[in-house]
Amino acid sequence: MNGVFVTGTGTEVGKTVVAAALAHTLAAGGARVAVFKPCVTGLEEDGETDYALLRRAAGSSQSDAEIAPYRYGPPVSPHLGAELAGDQIDPARLREVADAAAAGADAIVCEGVGGLMVPLSGDYLVRDLAAELGYPLAIAAAPGLGTINHTLVTIEAARAVELEVAAVVLTPWPGQPSAVERSNRETIATLGAVEVLTLPWLDLTAPQTWPALALTGDR
Ligand SMILES: Nc1ncnc2c1ncn2[C@@H]1O[C@H](COP(=O)(O)OP(=O)(O)O)[C@@H](O)[C@H]1O
Ligand SMILES: [Mg+2]
Numbered sequence: 300m301n302g303v304f305v306t307g308t309g310t311e312v313g314k315t316v317v318a319a320a321l322a323h324t325l326a327a328g329g330a331r332v333a334v335f336k337p338c339v340t341g342l343e344e345d346g347e348t349d350y351a352l353l354r355r356a357a358g359s360s361q362s363d364a365e366i367a368p369y370r371y372g373p374p375v376s377p378h379l380g381a382e383l384a385g386d387q388i389d390p391a392r393l394r395e396v397a398d399a400a401a402a403g404a405d406a407i408v409c410e411g412v413g414g415l416m417v418p419l420s421g422d423y424l425v426r427d428l429a430a431e432l433g434y435p436l437a438i439a440a441a442p443g444l445g446t447i448n449h450t451l452v453t454i455e456a457a458r459a460v461e462l463e464v465a466a467v468v469l470t471p472w473p474g475q476p477s478a479v480e481r482s483n484r485e486t487i488a489t490l491g492a493v494e495v496l497t498l499p500w501l502d503l504t505a506p507q508t509w510p511a512l513a514l515t516g517d518r
Pocket of ligand 2: 314315316349410
């Protein structure tokens with residue numbers, strides 16, 4: 300099974316965009332691609348949901364619930380979103396939904412929530428789910444000042460539980476990167492001993508215009 304788990308250095312760093320670009324690239328290559336997101340919060344806010352963009356990018360016909368089993372209105376951490384709704388996120392259900400999605404496809408692209416150390420339920424972290432699913436990680440990160448620390452901390456957190464880091468993806472990568480951005484890319488690659496890819500600014504309404512984004516090893 301080809302799969303990838305897209306995490307990030309935090310929230311609003313480009314996880315959904317990176318996951319969408321990976322999914323679209325796989326779909327453009329002829330694969331049936333499923334997408335999965337354990338929990339979505341902030342549905343009461345304006346804007347396209349993560350699962351809608353992921354579904355469109357993948358060309359998937361999965362329902363909202365087949366992509367994201369837990370969906371809450373307030374823009375809060377998943378465990379709090381569940382608590383406010385009188386609900387609880389069940390790790391076993393997350394694995395079932397992810398496995399069902401994968402079973403109907405050639406490849407699966409999962410997007411985490413926030414970063415690796417975000418709790419989904421009690422002390423069950425996004426990192427625990429990633430480890431149980433077993434797919435290699437792609438880490439979305441910003442290109443500019445501050446990203447070296449955030450990215451290296453995330454890589455350490457992943458490797459501490461023997462999660463494979465397939466690549467870091469810096470997004471959105473400017474057409475004319477500054478000296479800081481170019482240095483960040485090289486420094487993360489060297490100190491993190493990791494492949495660092497870049498993703499330019501995408502028109503999210505038009506996946507057919509996106510450049511390919513693929514991980515080494517055709518994951
Ligand atoms: N390569 C890119 N092209 C277009 N928009 C991007 C790109 N990278 C990040 N963004 C924008 O940055 C914001 C955060 O990205 P998103 O993927 O939603 O982050 P996350 O999933 O980590 O919360 C969004 O407004 C998104 O459109
Ligand atoms: Mg997202």
